[in-house]
Amino acid sequence: MRKPYLYVLVVLMSVTIAACGGKKGVKDEGASVEDRGVSAAGTGTGVDAYGRPIGAGESGDMLGRRKVYFEFDSSALDDDSRMLVEAHANYLVNNPTVTLVLEGHADERGTREYNLALGERRALAVADLMGAMGVAGNRIQNVSYGEERPESVEHDESAWRLNRRVEILYGN
């Protein structure tokens, strides 16, 4: 809003960086993941695992919002979501050691595997925009839970609206 040309410059630069970076948004961490003894292990919920809200930056109001919502069977970001993601991306650009997990989710309609892929597309849509804003792909890890972790367990449109989301979960 404030300095549009500066903004465009940042976007242009980051597009270049992202293009040079090659792979987008998916962090290779396959080797570092340890298997847990499943029947006994406690792995907790996603939110607890990825830490608590961080201090507010200059776009503090936006940074307090950590959920991006979507239309049914869509991974498109509307204008409001775009602003939200851009605020987080700006924060990440200014705090280059912070990493994050983008957790994609879907509502229960349709099949579980399709929804797993859909949740992933949603996470990718957020990651792509962050990448375009200059956040290096290796700082972002995408995870999809599909329809497996609903925010609301009811079975109506008001619940489904909450469940079609990407959660922005900060690391260190």
Added chain:
Amino acid sequence: MSKILRIGLCMLVGWTWAVDAHAVLEIEITQGVEAGVPIAVVPFAWRGSTPPPQAMSDIIEADLYRSGRFDTIPRRDFLSRPHDHTEVKFKEWRLIKAEALVVGRVQELKANQFRVEFRLFDVFKAKQLSGFSYVVNGGQLRKLAHQISDIIYFKLTGEKGAFDTRIAYVTVEGANRQPRYLLRIADSDGYGAKTILESKEPIISPAWSPDGAKLAYVSFENRRPMVFVQRLVDGARDKVANFPGSNSAPAWSPNGNTLAMVLSRDGNAEIYTFSLATRKLRRLTNHHAIDTEPAWSPDGRQIVFTSSRGGRAQIYRMRADGTNVERLTFEGIENLRASYSRDGKRLTLVTRHNSGYHIGVLELDSKGLLVLTNSTLDESPSFSPNGGMILYATRQGGQGVLAAVSSDGRVKQTLKFQQGDVREPAWSPYNRKL
């Protein structure tokens, strides 16, 4: 027409399995047929020191009734209760309009050893169609009852029965914020359930190996979906796919050597094949849309899958090397998660209409789509190995339950487990020896 068959569970513990004694089950036939073959199943005679460990004739009668092909005659109408050919008076059975008659007896030979005999008669021709004698232990009685049901089914319908098979499914127990996911295996009638995996993270997409000895599935136990293969006899697990991103939707090739699955290692969900022997990957699809839910044709030459490349999810078919992609479904708003019948002529799938997500059958020759269910959140359909029934997941009273429908849509039933949300059923292949 609604009828509840309720049978208490009384299991002898198998040596490798922990059996949940509390898992009482109700099977509710929600829609039946009037035109089934009228059959009388006489309670088997019992000779032994203790009460019989299994009510064999109850299990057989329930199997035949659930198939939708038979009309089981109420026992109160029986004029006599014969147990072998010398005691049968065919006139008595013609009087109550039975066309087929099953009699038998169970004898305790020594501790945990039983002789089971049964005979099947054609009432009108007044002749025996089949008869066998077996010696088994207590833990085998339930399975033997299903095998006898299979023999009766075959003799009377000319088609192979699928009672002596199993189902895999996932239950979720516990509060919403602290769920426990259980991957379970039970007999085809839902009894004898055993937990083979327990996790605090989601488990989805169980898939039987063609020999019935292993299950592939997707587990989120490492906070990211990965594909595992677990051997059922001893529970040994192999993590076959933990590539970056999602690893999901495993499907066995008919020869059991290859898994088709969906990986997002290159950013977007694409279908790959993975050789279990060489651990080599081969990418089959390359499209920016969603490609998922692969399933092999029984001859192993083709793979059907779900793709959103046309805008909405529809079923496509390609050669097993990824070439010759063609769209198969055109009816309905969306079609998802197709899998083949054993004869390769039909697909069962989830079909979305304005009324919701239903189970359907697509005839591959005519491309005709038959919608079988009218509940609105149906998913995960799979054919019984004889193609006669389709097992699927649906919601009833806000809870996930398993249901089955005959592949012509005429008979429907619900399997109600006493606890937990039940989903992701998969019907096993044949090949399970006593």
